[in-house]
Amino acid sequence: MHGLGVFLGCLVLGVTAIAAIGSVAASVTTAIKEDARDLLGGDAEVRLAYRSANSSEREFLTQSGSLAEVATMRAMARTEDGTRRSLIELKAVDAAYPLYGEVELSPPQRLDTALSRRGQAYGAAVDPAILARLGLAVGDRIKIGEAILQIRATIVREPDAATGGLIFGPRVLISAEGLGETGLIRPGALVNHHYRLRLSPGVDPAAWANSARAAFPEAGWQIRSFSEASPSLQRLLDRVGQFLSLVGLTALLVGGVGVGNAVGNYIAGKTVTIATLKCLGASNRLLFATYLIEVLALAIASIAVALVLGALAPVVAAPLLRGALPLAIRFAIHPAPLALAATFGLLTTLIFSLWPLAGVGRISAGALFRDTVDRTGRRIPPAILATTAVLVAGLAGLAVATAHDQKVALWFVGGALAAFGLFRMAGAVLLWVARRLGRPRRPALRLALATLHRP
Amino acid sequence: MTTSLHPGGPLVMLDDLQLTLGSAAGPVNILRGISLEIGAGEAVSVVGPSGSGKSTLMMVLGGLERPSSGKVRIDGVDLGDLDEDSLARLRRARIGIVFQSFHLLPTMTALENVAIPLELDRRVDAFTAAAEALATVGLDHRRMHYPSQLSGGEQQRVAIARAFILGPKLLLADEPTGNLDGATGSLVIDCLFDQHARHGTTLVLVTHDPAIAERCDRQIRLMDGRIVEDRRMARGRIAGIGRTG
């Protein structure tokens, strides 16, 4: 059985890769869903570009549930003496913000306290990067527009950070009153107004979004409910996930070649045993089935190990992703990606091992009488060819069907088939050349060529 | 279980058997028109110089090599009509084979080796029957030994027990003592003839040893792929050597 060590390794590696990638992606997706309210900052959000809500719109919103208002814009922050400056993403919030999740500050304090007016100045909570960029510390003051604000804290966690689209500069959080002081709100100013809602109990966010669109068809507002929060993050995840899945599938296919070789070598090592069993009356069908069962048992064991490893991958990935994502990944077993990985593993095993397994039919048992074992030049049986073709189609179909971007997956499948075709052709050309060369006189070369073109 | 389709008829019938194999130096005629009938229960020795085609003839008789032309009938069955899996079934039920090099499976004990044909035949009592068969070749005490732990003579006796275990109609033995010294060889031959007698099996035995050929009913001499001599042995069974049962 030790000849099949390579087999185990290849299969475990490939299936683990796919299972791990799928599990991590599923964990992140789950975290996005679970944290969607926090990410969006409400059950639903209405966004208006460059204008605030008019009175009838505002009335509609306040009647729908509790409302929190957020205004975001790009601005410039300066030191008080004006010598240093930095582009910032300014975000002004009202007292109701945040509706979901918590803003964490350092030093720890309540957000409304941090942003409130103390003496002359309103407060600000800032991305730590600003302190470094402007050479300031907590307690110092900055100038934004016409307002002087005091930096009361740095931001440790901002629950809805990921929803604002692309962020070009470090965040500065201030109160709505503070924003008024800056004088930046003028007609035509590039301000986005976000109205977040905690909907009345029992109201479905998606249904509410539709009713809001219907009520104000001319408002030009963008409405998102929490079920579709953070589409950009999900899109990114889908793309990265797909790319990594294809990498995993490539690993599995390369592993499949190893699986095929291992099975072929294993059968070759069993030639005398197989020939003996044939002389004792074992049919090709029985021998094929016997070794197929053996290969499948090993494959299932390898796949089981790989699934355990893959399922545990989110545990390893969570600390690594913590810095990169505004989400907390919680551990859970995700059966769908594991089932997919197992299916890929099983299909690959069969595709690459049926052919070498069919080699049992080529072992000519009669040669035992002469103490040699020949192989007949018999072709691979059509049933094996057909089965392999069906399995290849199944694997390709599954890869495409489960892909996020099916066009990319189709290209991948085409590329993989072309690559295998080229390898086979190159191999055939090499054998042909070796045969044409005949037997050179140098013994090493002669041996090398002889091992190349076996029947 | 293996009722003959032609009771009383010959067990083996070869009709103008030809076998040509391709080789690097062109086609080689290995068997060139062999016609032969062997009656049920007969013991036939096949002799002839090395390379004369004896082993090839055994392969054809065992359904392990298809002739280029001519007919092979074993126990009334035309082997030309059978596909490979049917040939395997025929071998299992009706043909036992003993090789010069024993060919026991190295990863199995003596008992397990003898049980293989029974297991292929899905017998539930495989190991009991195998143990009894081992006892009849005098190896009851070697059941749990692996081939590597047995002497050459013992391995060949295990192989004989294995070949006879399903009570075959035809037993093919190709120089069964070729790898053994004289004393061990005659023990093995005694064992073979003993089993032949017990089961009433037709025996085709390739040998270089005139003394062994003497113990058969009939001797066939091959030369260059042709039968050049086919004669009844004067003493054959009458001497009764090796008949212990």
Ligand SMILES: Nc1ncnc2c1ncn2[C@@H]1O[C@H](COP(=O)(O)OP(=O)(O)O)[C@@H](O)[C@H]1O
């Ligand atoms: N695969 C093969 N291709 C071509 N010729 C072969 C092959 N195997 C054996 N031969 C030749 O067939 C002849 C008969 O071989 P064999 O039946 O083994 O003889 P024997 O058993 O009488 O010594 C020999 O001349 C041998 O060289």
Ligand SMILES: [Mg+2]
């Ligand atoms: Mg021979």
